[in-house]
Every structure is written in C-alpha cells, then in structure tokens.
Amino acid sequence: MQASNSFHLSQPNATGTEDFPAEVFRLAVEQAAIAIAITDLRAKIIYVNPSFARITGYSQQELLGQNQSLLSYKVTPKTVYQALWDCLEKQESWSGLLVNRRKDGSRYLADLTITPVLNSAGETTHYLGMQRDVTELHQLEKQISNQQRLMESALDATQAAMVMLDDTGQPLLTNRSYQDLAERLQQDPLPLLIQALQRETPDGFDLPRALRQGFAETEIQLPSRQELPLWLNASGEVIEVKDTSADAYYAKTTRPTLLITLQDISYLKHQQNQLQMTSLQALLAEQDRLQSVREALLGAVFHLERPLNLVNAALRLVGRRDRDENPALLGLLAEVQEAGQEALEQLTRSVPDTSQEARQSVNLNQLIKNTLSLMTPRLLASGVELDWQPQSDLPSIEGRPTALVNLFKQLLDNAVDALVEGRCQQREIRLITRQVTDMVEVIIEDTGHGISAADQFRVFEPFYTSRMPGSGHLGMGLTLAQEIVNNHQGLLEIDPDYVDGCRLKVLLPYV
Numbered sequence: 001m002q003a004s005n006s007f008h009l010s011q012p013n014a015t016g017t018e019d020f021p022a023e024v025f026r027l028a029v030e031q032a033a034i035a036i037a038i039t040d041l042r043a044k045i046i047y048v049n050p051s052f053a054r055i056t057g058y059s060q061q062e063l064l065g066q067n068q069s070l071l072s073y074k075v076t077p078k079t080v081y082q083a084l085w086d087c088l089e090k091q092e093s094w095s096g097l098l099v100n101r102r103k104d105g106s107r108y109l110a111d112l113t114i115t116p117v118l119n120s121a122g123e124t125t126h127y128l129g130m131q132r133d134v135t136e137l138h139q140l141e142k143q144i145s146n147q148q149r150l151m152e153s154a155l156d157a158t159q160a161a162m163v164m165l166d167d168t169g170q171p172l173l174t175n176r177s178y179q180d181l182a183e184r185l186q187q188d189p190l191p192l193l194i195q196a197l198q199r200e201t202p203d204g205f206d207l208p209r210a211l212r213q214g215f216a217e218t219e220i221q222l223p224s225r226q227e228l229p230l231w232l233n234a235s236g237e238v239i240e241v242k243d244t245s246a247d248a249y250y251a252k253t254t255r256p257t258l259l260i261t262l263q264d265i266s267y268l269k270h271q272q273n274q275l276q277m278t279s280l281q282a283l284l285a286e287q288d289r290l291q292s293v294r295e296a297l298l299g300a301v302f303h304l305e306r307p308l309n310l311v312n313a314a315l316r317l318v319g320r321r322d323r324d325e326n327p328a329l330l331g332l333l334a335e336v337q338e339a340g341q342e343a344l345e346q347l348t349r350s351v352p353d354t355s356q357e358a359r360q361s362v363n364l365n366q367l368i369k370n371t372l373s374l375m376t377p378r379l380l381a382s383g384v385e386l387d388w389q390p391q392s393d394l395p396s397i398e399g400r401p402t403a404l405v406n407l408f409k410q411l412l413d414n415a416v417d418a419l420v421e422g423r424c425q426q427r428e429i430r431l432i433t434r435q436v437t438d439m440v441e442v443i444i445e446d447t448g449h450g451i452s453a454a455d456q457f458r459v460f461e462p463f464y465t466s467r468m469p470g471s472g473h474l475g476m477g478l479t480l481a482q483e484i485v486n487n488h489q490g491l492l493e494i495d496p497d498y499v500d501g502c503r504l505k506v507l508l509p510y511v
C-alpha cells in the first residue's frame with residue numbers, strides 16, 4: 001500500500017485541460033474499463049461508472065447514496081481501513097488490496113486506489129476511487145508460490161545435493177543436501193566442485209559449453225576433513241528459463257541455467273577401493289611367487305651357463321689336440337656337453353612367462369596411493385616417515401597397472417631396505433609426482449646410504465647385488481624395474497648428483 005499526491009479539480013492551465021471539453025472527461029470516465037467511484041467525504045457514493053456496477057454486481061442506481069463500506073467483507077483488518085483513512089485525511093492517495101463482497105455475496109480481491117479531489121482552495125471535496133478485480137492474478141501468484149514451495153520441498157527431500165547456476169556461474173538455487181554438503185566441507189562447495197570437474201573432464205570444465213550441452217556423469221573427489229574421502233557423482237543438465245527482465249517481455253527470450261546434481265558415492269567408492277586393494281594384493285602375491293620361481297630358475301640358468309661354456313671349450317680343445325690319443329675322454333666330454341645343454345634348455349623352457357596385461361589409462365597418483373596402502377604395514381614397522389607430494393592435476397598415462405604397481409613397490413621396497421640396513425637415524429622417503437613437458441615424472445628419494453658412483457650402472461645388471469649373500473636378494477629387482485619402464489617407453493635414472501641418500505627418477509610418457 002502506498003501514498004501519493006492528490007488530484008486538483010481546477011489545476012492551472014499547465015496541461016491545457018481547461019480548454020478540454022468537460023464532456024470528453026465524463027465520457028472517458030463513463031466508458032473506462034476500470035471501475036471508478038466518486039464519493040463524498042464520508043465515502044457516500046455520488047457516482048459510479050458501468051464498470052464499477054459490473055464488478056460489484058449492483059446496478060448504478062442501487063449504489064448511489066450507499067456507503068463504500070457496503071462492499072466491505074469483514075475479513076479485511078481494521079488497521080487497513082485505518083491506514084486508508086489516515087492517508088486520505090492527509091490529502092494523500094492510498095493504494096491497497098481489500099476483500100470486497102459483491103451483491104450476490106461472492107467475494108473478490110479489489111486492487112483499489114483512492115485519491116482525494118481538492119478544490120482551488122486546496123480543500124478535499126470528494127474522493128475518487130478506482131479499482132480492479134485482481135482475484136485471478138492473486139490466485140495465479142499463490143499457485144506459483146505454492147508450486148515453488150512444493151518444488152523446493154521435493155528438492156529438499158532428495159538425497160542428492162543440487163545447485164542451479166545462472167549463465168555467469170552464480171548459484172540461483174540450492175537444496176538442503178547441498179547446504180549440508182557445505183557444512184560438511186566447512187566451505188562453499190562450488191569452487192571445489194569446479195576445480196574437481198576441471199581435473200576429471202578430459203578437455204577441462206568449460207561453463208559456456210556446459211550451459212549448452214550439460215555434462216555426463218563424472219566421478220569427482222572433494223577434499224574432506226572426515227575419515228573417508230568424499231566421492232561424488234556429478235552430472236549437469238541444462239534448463240532453459242524465461243528471461244524475467246522488462247526488455248524480454250515481448251521478445252520471450254530464455255536463458256540457460258545449469259542444474260548440477262551430486263550423488264554421494266563415498267561409501268561405494270570405499271568398498272570398490274577395498275575390493276580393488278584385496279585383488280591387487282592377491283595379484284601381487286601371485287606375481288611375487290612367479291617372480292621368485294623366475295629368479296631362481298634364471299639364476300640356475302645363469303650359473304649353469306658358465307661350467308657348460310668351460311665344457312664346450314674343453315671339448316673343442318680335446319677335439320683339436322687329443323682326438324686320436326684319448327677318444328674315451330672326448331666321448332665323455334661330448335656326453336657331458338650334451339646332457340648339460342639339454343638340462344640348460346629344459347631349465348630355460350621352464351622359466352614362467354611374465355604375463356602382459358592390457359594397456360589402459362592410468363592415474364599414477366591413484367596407483368601410487370594404492371601401492372603405498374599396500375606397503376603401509378611395512379612403512380610403519382620400519383619407522384619410515386613418508387612425504388607424499390602428488391601434483392593435483394597430473395595427466396593420465398597409458399600403462400599396465402599391475403606392472404606399474406610392481407615397479408613402484410620394488411623401488412619403494414629398495415628405499416625402505418636401504419633405510420633399515422643403513423640403520424639411519426632419519427628414515428624418510430619423499431615421493432613426488434609432476435608433469436615434465438610430455439612426460440610424467442615420479443621421484444623417489446630416501447635418506448639411506450645411497451648408491452656409489454661405481455655401482456650406479458651395475459645395479460641394473462641381472463644378479464648384481466651389493467647386499468650380503470643370504471639376504472634373500474638375488475639382484476633382479478632393479479633389472480625387472482628397468483624392464484617394466486622400458487616396456488612403457490620410459491626412463492629410469494639414478495640422480496648422480498644427489499648426495500643425501502638416493503634419488504631415483506621414473507619418467508613415463510603420457511597420452
């Protein structure tokens with residue numbers, strides 16, 4: 001409800017109305033589509049136009065001489081009438097909504113404006129009332145607000161967190177689960193959400209593109225203070241909404257909004273990870289077993305080759321010099337050589353193959369994290385402090401996951417061994433992942449005894465070990481690590497300039 005200026009009966013001729021025929025004024029009021037009434041100062045009706053009669057259901061004759069309170073349906077609070085009269089007494093217009101009753105008893109909502117009519121002396125002589133029936137409009141408004149409330153309750157009832165973004169990326173609407181998420185994260189989830197989508201979407205997250213085509217279900221991880229990492233399944237749907245600005249009234253333009261739905265899949269993911277870890281553990285145990293058999297057999301082949309070479313040499317020597325003098329020795333040597341060669345071939349054949357798993361896209365951060373989880377008991381038992389520095393937006397590589405887990409487990413096992421054997425006071429392993437031009441680099445540093453300059457090439461040779469005999473190490477670990485890196489077209493290097501222990505670098509090309 002609002003107040004404004006009053007209407008003067010005979011204004012100075014600033015607008016030229018004095019020359020205007022009074023009959024036109026009368027006809028205009030008479031034919032106006034809006035309901036018009038003129039009353040005396042006590043609200044007794046002196047004039048009503050046909051529209052007034054049509055809205056109220058009374059005839060013009062029935063209304064003349066009646067008080068406007070005839071229309072009052074007594075549910076409008078007294079204070080509203082009080083405010084109305086207070087305004088009129090101050091010679092100000094009043095506008096507001098009143099519940100009116102028609103002649104037939106039915107009610108309607110009147111949007112009413114009353115203006116005091118002042119004479120040339122500035123005294124109020126009449127009141128001019130103009131009203132229209134806004135019942136339908138009010139019903140529509142209520143329907144819309146009811147629908148909105150229903151929609152909000154439905155959104156609040158869903159377990160998925162939802163946020164609707166406008167075309168500038170500002171949130172237009174959030175549901176209760178989204179607000180719970182904000183409480184859980186103790187910060188606005190939106191920037192974290194966008195960062196995570198940037199990381200997980202192959203070409204990065206682009207709001208204008210998402211506002212055109214939405215985005216498919218994407219698994220994202222948000223940093224959480226809780227024990228379990230927070231995993232969400234995010235999807236984006238474009239919803240076109242009508243532009244409500246005045247400019248767009250006739251143009252009927254729409255604006256895209258993006259409804260992002262977030263399903264909490266943390267528990268599912270946790271279970272999946274545990275299952276993955278268990279099968280990885282079983283796979284690694286099997287590979288370890290195979291590896292030991294391979295190493296033992298290859299060791300046997302390696303150690304058999306030397307005496308067999310000697311027998312071959314002796315056979316050639318006796319064959320050249322004593323062929324006729326000592327045919328029995330020659331025959332014996334030939335027999336030994338043949339038996340030895342056969343044993344060697346049999347041993348070589350029984351060395352188990354390393355199975356080649358299929359290449360796939362591998363997130364090295366996740367893979368190393370899994371490897372570290374597998375190694376946690378050993379790291380804890382050895383009192384090793386781990387400094388894990390993964391690059392958050394590391395590109396994925398094409399690789400063989402189990403072989404790569406084996407590779408990093410081998411290198412980390414070596415680092416732990418070096419720290420334990422060296423009885424180091426400070427037992428630290430630093431693990432860094434980072435992107436270097438078109439490669440992903442993994443750095444493994446330990447504070448152990450390091451590898452001497454003389455050994456830096458030999459450690460990659462098969463069956464070379466700097467450890468004590470009987471330590472259980474055959475010297476095949478780095479050879480196999482090198483083989484896995486070679487199979488991935490990568491590089492494995494020992495940093496010759498590192499003096500505080502050992503620094504190994506694994507470089508693997510990314511897709």
Ligand code: FAD
Pocket residue numbers: 037038039041042043044067068069070071072073081085086089098099100110112114127128129131
């Ligand atoms: P009260 O408000 O208690 O009033 C009793 C009588 O005194 C009524 O005749 C009232 O008109 C008059 N009155 C009250 N206060 C004053 C005052 N300060 N100065 C002079 N007279 C006063 N009401 C509606 O419900 N519906 C309408 O469509 C409507 N249209 C109106 C149009 C005009 C141009 C005017 C001036 C008033 C209109 N009113 C309308 C207000 C109406 O006059 C009553 O105030 C209202 O209906 C409350 O009625 P009531 O029976 O509770 O009486």
